[in-house]
């Protein structure tokens with residue numbers, strides 16, 4: 001399978017398109033979870049979604065911290081903006097660690113995911129409406145940065161032994177991953 005197919009066309013994406021697509025992916029997973037809120041029949045599915053949300057968010061946040069934020073600091077010279085984004089990440093990571101410890105029937109699961117969604121939306125607004133908008137007008141090679149971020153994300157995913165298998169919602173639109181191995 002070509003890289004473009006495997007990563008949903010991100011192989012040639014600039015940094016902003018790639019990171020915006022990541023945001024959209026996590027947002028969709030969180031919304032799928034929200035649809036199952038208070039549904040005690042779907043505990044396995046809920047836990048699979050949580051696993052995927054935590055994974056996607058962890059890889060995305062690491063890539064941003066290692067590559068995007070230093071580049072933005074240098075290009076915009078606005079430490080406050082990047083400090084705020086990093087503080088958001090610390091809060092999101094804390095919620096991810098709480099979720100990773102939870103069982104599917106944990107009384108706090110739904111509420112914790114709801115807080116994560118709320119904080120993520122705030123963070124996405126900060127990045128997309130402020131940071132990315134300013135990066136577009138800065139002297140920053142977002143195509144080269146996109147390539148670096150994409151490569152780094154693949155390395156991080158490999159370090160985690162690959163992404164969890166996509167969650168199958170009723171309707172089963174997701175194709176099985178070809179690297180699923182025992």
Ligand SMILES: [Fe+2]
Pocket residue numbers: 019023060064127
């Ligand atoms: Fe982000």
